[in-house]
Amino acid sequence: MRDDLQELVDEVSRVLGAPATLEDRDFTLLAFCAHESGPAPAETTMDAVRTRSILGRGSTPEVRAWFEGRGITTATAPLRVAADPAAGILTRLCLPVRAAGELHGYLWLLDGGRTDVTDPAAPGLAEAVALAAEAGRLLAAGRPGTTDxxxxxxxxxxxxxxxxxxxxxxxxxxxxxxxxxxxxxxxxxxxxxxxxxxxxxxxxxxxxxxxxxxxxxxxxxxxxxxxxxxxxxxxxxxxxxxxxxxxxxxxxxxxxxxxxxxxxxxxxxxxxxxxxxxxxxxxxxxxxRQVAVLPGPDPVLGALLTDPVLTETAAVWLDSAGSPQRTAARLCVHRQTLYYRLGRIAQLTGLDLADGADRLLLHLGVRAARLAAVDG
Known part of the structure; x- marks a missing residue:
């Protein structure tokens, strides 16, 4: 998935210490990278244009026209595109991506205005320009990268x-x-x-x-x-x-x-x-949440879980906090029927339903069995 262009964008981001985005000349996103070192807040490393480009795989015609109006299509050297606070656009450095003089795209860096494009000796700038030229050669050779x-x-x-x-x-x-x-x-x-x-x-x-x-x-x-x-x-x-x-x-x-x-x-x-x-x-x-991490119901419940009526009775009784009235009402059975079923549950499992620990084991086990059933 990661090709030469992605590695190139990663390197540009590293040398200039800023998030980098590579787009073709039609503003289709090819690759991007966040700059992960340093404490720069999100509001200085992400704006609406970058967000839309990454999530939408490109920019809108209006955004494209706005940037092209800043002279990027004819630029042959790095240029600074000023911020537009009203439009939610941060200042960015544009490195034209060219090969044999032909424009193939743009490398954008949200560098907060740190890089002086008028100074050829600005830290990292010459290396970044060389990487932009390499991107141009790759695009000219028909090897665009993509980010999925x-x-x-x-x-x-x-x-x-x-x-x-x-x-x-x-x-x-x-x-x-x-x-x-x-x-x-x-x-x-x-x-x-x-x-x-x-x-x-x-x-x-x-x-x-x-x-x-x-x-x-x-x-x-x-x-x-x-x-x-x-x-x-x-x-x-x-x-x-x-x-x-x-x-x-x-x-x-x-x-x-x-x-x-x-x-x-x-x-x-x-x-x-x-x-x-x-x-x-x-x-x-x-x-x-606790039930979900269990490997399954305790083996002592094996015989009970083969009987769907008794299993449901146990689940409803436990979910009703052991209330005979509420359980019988929810199951639509007579209370004596409920008592008979609870007796059978105790016989099949060997559990003492009056004991809190045994009831907890039963409750967790019945729920674990229900989850296992949907997974199967």
């Missing part, structure tokens, strides 16, 4: 490596709050033409269509409601019985695998607990 954020997301979640996570951080901003949504289709595969909703969202189909991951930037790491809304909206295009889960928010993409586990757990729980269906968040799972 969906593939990066899939790589991170399947454990391929850290470079993809850095790519996503560069796209979104290393301090940007993000959440992950897991979609669990009721049947493997996705409807033709299905696309997850959400402006700025990045999605990846995993496990042969058995799961869809959606990475969503948030405005606030204390508010995952936009991710919940995306999950609910996405489910409307999936088969009945599909579920979704929402992970807790983090800043940046360093813990995407952890967020993916949270989101998938929430989607699994939503498939077995009607109170949380069809979309659940990690924050509202409660004891299900």
């Amino acid at each position: 954020l969906a593939a990066d997301l899939a790589d991170v979640l399947t454990g391929v490596g850290g470079r993809a996570a850095r790519s996503l951080d560069a796209a979104l901003g290393s301090r940007t709050p993000v959440s992950v949504v897991a979609l669990r289709p009721a049947v493997p595969g996705l409807p033709a033409g299905w696309r997850p909703p959400g402006a700025g969202a990045i999605s990846a189909v995993l496990d042969g269509g058995r799961a869809v991951a959606v990475l969503l930037p948030l405005a606030d790491d204390r508010d995952v409601r936009p991710a919940g809304a995306l999950a609910a909206s996405a489910l409307t295009g999936l088969p009945t019985g599909s579920t979704a889960g929402v992970a807790a928010a983090r800043r940046g993409c360093a813990d995407l695998p952890g967020q993916w586990r949270e989101a998938r757990t929430a989607a699994r729980v939503a498939a077995v607990d009607p109170r949380l269906a069809p979309a659940a968040s990690w924050a509202e799972l409660g004891a299900w």
Whole structure:
């Protein structure tokens, strides 16, 4: 996935100490890199133009016209494009990417105005110009590089490596709050033409269509409601019985695998607990979070779990805090029937249902069996 152009952009970012973006002459994004050293705040390393370019794979005609009006199409040397605060545009350094005098694209650096383009001896400038020339030769030779954020997301979640996570951080901003949504289709595969909703969202189909991951930037790491809304909206295009889960928010993409586990757990729980269906968040799972890490129910429950009526009775009784009245009402049975079933549960398992530890074992085991059933 990473080719010569991506390595080149990484090097430009390093030598000038600033986030770098490479676009072709039509403003189509080819590669980008965040500069990860130093404490520069996000507002100095990301603006609306860079965000749209990375997430939208290019710039709008209006943005293109604005920059072309600053003389970049005829430039043969580095030039400074001044900021436009009203438009939300930060100052940036433009390195024309040329080969044999022909324009092939642009290297952009959000350097905060540090590099003096009028000084050939400015730190890193000559090396950056040489790298821009190398990019021109590569583009002229017909070897453009591309950055596929969906593939990066899939790589991170399947454990391929850290470079993809850095790519996503560069796209979104290393301090940007993000959440992950897991979609669990009721049947493997996705409807033709299905696309997850959400402006700025990045999605990846995993496990042969058995799961869809959606990475969503948030405005606030204390508010995952936009991710919940995306999950609910996405489910409307999936088969009945599909579920979704929402992970807790983090800043940046360093813990995407952890967020993916949270989101998938929430989607699994939503498939077995009607109170949380069809979309659940990690924050509202409660004891299900502990159940999800269990390898399965305790073997002592084996005989009980072969009887679906008694298993359901145990689950409802435990969820009702052992109340005979509430349990009988929820099961629509006479109280004597309930007492008979509880006796059978005790006989089959050897557990003392009046003992708190035994009841805990039973409760965790019944829930673990329910999760195992949806996974199977």
